[in-house]
Amino acid sequence: MSRIVYVNGAYLPEEEATVSIFDRGFLMADGVYEVTSVLGGKLIDFAGHAARLARSLSELQMAAPCDDEELLAIHRELVERNGIEDGMVYLQVTRGNPGDRDFAFPADDVAPTLVLFTQSKPGMAESPxxxxxxxxxxxxxxxxxxxxxxxxxxxxxxxxxxxxxxxxxxxxxxxxxxxxxxxxxxxxxxxxxxxxxxxxxxxxxxxxxxxxxxxxxxxxxxxxxxxxxxxxxxxxxxxxxxxxxxxxxxxxxxxxxxxxxxxxxxxxxxxxxxxxxxxxxxxxxx
Known part of the structure; x- marks a missing residue:
């Protein structure tokens, strides 16, 4: 069974998830990320990760794709859909797809790209x-x-x-x-x-x-x-x-x-x- 991932508002099987070749994360590494651990099916230090994400976005003058409440809901939904007991949720925000390659930042109406996926790591806290x-x-x-x-x-x-x-x-x-x-x-x-x-x-x-x-x-x-x-x-x-x-x-x-x-x-x-x-x-x- 494949993982369910999140791409720009949609929950999809991982093999159906795609991002444009013109996305600035792909072309320019113009993006930020966070990794939140999961222990016992619950998120560790989520508030801290959300705050640092907001800071990273601000420092790069990048728009937030959603508020913290929605972000938490997405994390929880992915943990539940994928049955993650111990593991991680990876989140990435890029400046989005302006439709072509250009060093200059795109117009403000270009929506950021938001991608999340889970990684299962059973026994993560008991690492040898x-x-x-x-x-x-x-x-x-x-x-x-x-x-x-x-x-x-x-x-x-x-x-x-x-x-x-x-x-x-x-x-x-x-x-x-x-x-x-x-x-x-x-x-x-x-x-x-x-x-x-x-x-x-x-x-x-x-x-x-x-x-x-x-x-x-x-x-x-x-x-x-x-x-x-x-x-x-x-x-x-x-x-x-x-x-x-x-x-x-x-x-x-x-x-x-x-x-x-x-x-x-x-x-x-x-x-x-x-x-x-x-x-x-x-x-x-x-």
Missing amino acids: LAERGLKVISIPDVRWGRRDIKTVQLLYPSMGKMMAKAAGADDAWMVEEGAVTEGTSNNAYIVKDGTIITRHLSEEILHGITRAAVLRFAAEAQMQVEERPFTIEEAQAADEAFITSASMFVMPVVEIDGAAIGTGTPGPVARRLREIYLEESRAKAV
């Missing part, structure tokens, strides 16, 4: 990676400067993941001017002497929804947090390291560029934050 921990490599960060906008320009992060795979690692941390910016699809952290260290928010990194929640939970648990850049060498000398993302929640990192972090096993801070995040997020899921 959380017990093993990730191995990462470092790579130069050569992306465009507005990384705070969640655009569909994902070629270099994709290349980064392939670089990691070729090196026998799980992911890559990107480095700019000597400091870690973020992972290919996640925010990066280290822990030293009980203090959680992660890069401060700016245009240089994505403002992670999971990041915001985890730092809030850390503060509530009276953990010390320091928001500043850190180097790969500092990370290799840390007691722990971890990442956060909507699909991986809190995931320990145990090796960077071949050097073991701490004991080379998932540390207590990452483990505890993962427990807290999953517990609190499930309780507040919609």
